[in-house]
Amino acid sequence: MGWIRNTFHKMGSPRWFFAGSRRWMIGLYLVGAALVLVGSTWGLGFVPPERYQGDSFRILFVHVPAVSLAQTIYVAIAVAGLVFLVWRMKMADMLIAAAAPVGLAVTAAALATGIVWGMPTWGKGWVWDARTVSTLLLLLLFFGLVALRQAIARPEPAARAVALLAVVGVVNIPVIKYSVEWFSTLHQPASITLGEQPAIAVVFLWPLGLNALGYYCFVAGAVIAALRVCILEREADARWVRDWLDRGVRGPLPKVREG
């Protein structure tokens, strides 16, 4: 189990992460783009129309991954917040700083595609049910994380305040969900739940799965890219950043001496 602890310690070092993450970023971007290309072409062009919804269901190939991603990003941020509050790991805070704007964008995309889908299918673009409301509030939570950080001048207390807000916020998500479910819910229940037979035809499942995987990879790449910028900004005074910049940004990073 030594390598887990080792990796955990290394992940705490911005320099180590910066040196190692470039390949990951490029790889995730490429794999993500390829998967989305295949999944979307398949889903938009080759899958038969759905029996009741006709062609309008095809936006779900974007909508479902976006919603899933939005929630995953928030949970990841909350975990990072807890890690930061407990261990004061700089990288955890930088992850929050990098992921919050990405989460904001993904949530906005989820809402926008949902509205476009709802107009022909439900007859109205917006309804007040559990999922729509909790996604809208997720958007506000992301916005709050970004806004609070900008409101505080010094980065160190800003990091702790944002981490606390993220941790408090994650408690809220289930409460919101159950409180709104109280009203009659128009949104169809989740069609794919882990461990159960999916209530969705297999023809639709394949392109959806490819797209979801593709979006996850692509967004992970985007978060890593934002994280790298964040590292350069925060560590601008560090020796290794200046050395690296002096030798031309494209060059390889100086080897991190082990031990």
Place this chain on the structure above:
Amino acid sequence: MSILLTQFRRDLLVAMRNRSDAASPLVFFALAVLLLGLGTGADALGESAPGTVWILALFANVLAMESVFRRDGEDGTLEQMLIHARPLFVAVLGKLAAHWVLSSLPVVLLSPLAAYLLHGSLVGIEVLALSLLLGTPTLTLIGAIGAALTVGTGQGGLLLSILVMPFYVPVLIFGASASTAAAGGETAFALLWLAALLAASATAAPFAVGKALAIGQDY
């Protein structure tokens, strides 16, 4: 216990020395009722009067939240509380209790009158007051976390509202649905939920507030 009472009494006393400050949430509430009655017409409101009163009470609460730590933060009292008060969360609880008594209790007491002025049904009007009595302390407890995080930023109101509104939503839903359902029967479920949220936030929020206040000292 004595810390709680000391803090509670001290905050009430300070508020009594600045009466106009203490009265402003109530005045805001009354003004908002007036504007709604004029703007939408009370006849159009009718059935939705309980929900409307809930929304106004929520806004009165969030506006008052901004000032819960501000004066103490400016004159250094807050720092003294963070240094001396042990356990801290008890002092926080006393402070928030005083703030609730000053800012939200008058709104709760006046809510039946407000619903009446907005031509709401008189049936179940006591459920509206009861739901506000159970719900507004939760709002104060949760809102205090946001207030503690923003007290040192120098930019209050709008940022605070953005931070805490998502947390207010469940309380609003249960409160409004309890008082809307009151005319037709089943209200116990939502009221019990409000009580559960109050119990949960009363035990957890003071710790988060204390933590947030400590962070805020470094801004």
